[in-house]
Amino acid sequence: MKYLVTGAAGFIGNYVAEKLCSQGHEVIGLDNLNDYYDPKLKLARLQRIEHFTNFTFVKLDISDRDTIAALFAAEKFERVIHLAAQAGVRYSIENPMAYIDSNLTGMATILEGCRHNNVEHLVYASSSSVYGANKKIPFSENDRVDYPVSLYAATKKSNELMAHTYSHLYSLPTTGLRFFTVYGPWGRPDMAPFLFTDAVVNDRSIKVFNQGKMQRDFTYIDDIVEGILRIQNVIPQPNTEAAASSESSPFYKLYNIGNNTPVELEEFIRCIENALGKKAVKNYLPMQDGDVVRTFADITNLEKEIGFKPETKLQDGINNFVQWFKDYH
Secondary structure (H helix, E strand, O other): OEEEEEOOOOHHHHHHHHHHHHOOOEEEEEEOOOOOOOHHHHHHHHHHHOOOOOEEEEEOOOOOHHHHHHHHHHHOOOEEEEOOOOOOHHHHHHOHHHHHHHHHHHHHHHHHHHHHOOOOEEEEEEEHHHHOOOOOOOEOOOOOOOOOOOHHHHHHHHHHHHHHHHHHHHOOOEEEEEEOOEEOOOOOOOOHHHHHHHHHHOOOOEEEEHHHOOEEOOEEHHHHHHHHHHHOOOOOOOOOHHHHHOOOOOOEEEEEEOOOOOEEHHHHHHHHHHHHOOOOOEEEEOOOOOOOOEOOEOOHHHHHHHOOOOOOOHHHHHHHHHHHHHHHO
C-alpha cells in the first residue's frame, strides 16, 4: 500500500516508516526538521532508512495548507499515520504558538487531505497527557478528559475532537492512540532517559522533580510500533446496531497504548544506574508546572481489538537505550 507517515524524522515516526518499508509498502515520509532539538539527530534517524528504495522523504511543515493539499492530491495515499507534532509539555508553557501552528493547524491540514482524497484510514498520535491530573487509575478511554494541565495536552485533546468531527461528518475512519511515555534507542533528547543518561555519564547531577514521587507508564518503542501497525489494519466501520445508536461516530476509535505497569521515578533511575554501572547524583526539586504525578494506561480495549499488549521489561528497554546512547555519542 501507499502510506504517508508524518514526523518521519521523529522518534516514533522514524521507526514506523522503517517497519512499513521493510514490509514492502511505499512510504512518503514527511518532516519539517525543526530545531526544537538538535536536527542532527533527526537527520541521523533518516539515514537509518534512506537505503529503502520504497521510501521518499519530503521536507515540509504540516501547517503549510496549500502544499499539504497538493501533496495529498498528487500522491493519493491509501493510509495516513500522523505522528508529527510539536512535542513537550514544558516547552508549551513558554512557546504556546508553536503548538497552535503544528498541533492544531497541522492536524486540520491532515484531516482535510484525508477527507478530499479518500484515505481509507487515518491513525494519529494523541497522548496520555490528556488525562491531566486524573485521580482515577488506571486511565481509561471512557474517563472524562476535560481538564488538561498543559497546552500540549489541550492540543492533543483538541486533535481527538477534530478527528471525531471529521469521522462524524465525512465518514472518515480515524483512530487516535494515547501514547504513554515512549522510550528507547533514538529517543528524544528532552526526555528523561536521554537527560538522565547524559548527566550520569558526564558526572552531572540529575533533576528529580516532585522529590522523586512520580510514576510513569514507560512504554518501549518496539511495543508502540507494534501497536500502531496492528491497529492501522483495524479500520473503524459502522457494523453493529450499537455503533449506529452510539453518541460517538462509528468511524471513530480511541485507544490507550502503554505498558500497563507504572514505575516510580526512583526505580527508573536505578535501571539507568544498573545499565551504566554508575550512580546518579540526584538533585531533588518540587513539582513542575504542567506535570502530573502519575500515568497508568488501561489497555483492555487495545488488547481486545488486536490481541497485543506491551510487555518489554523496563531494565531490558533501558539497557538497549543506554547501549544506543553510547554508540551514538
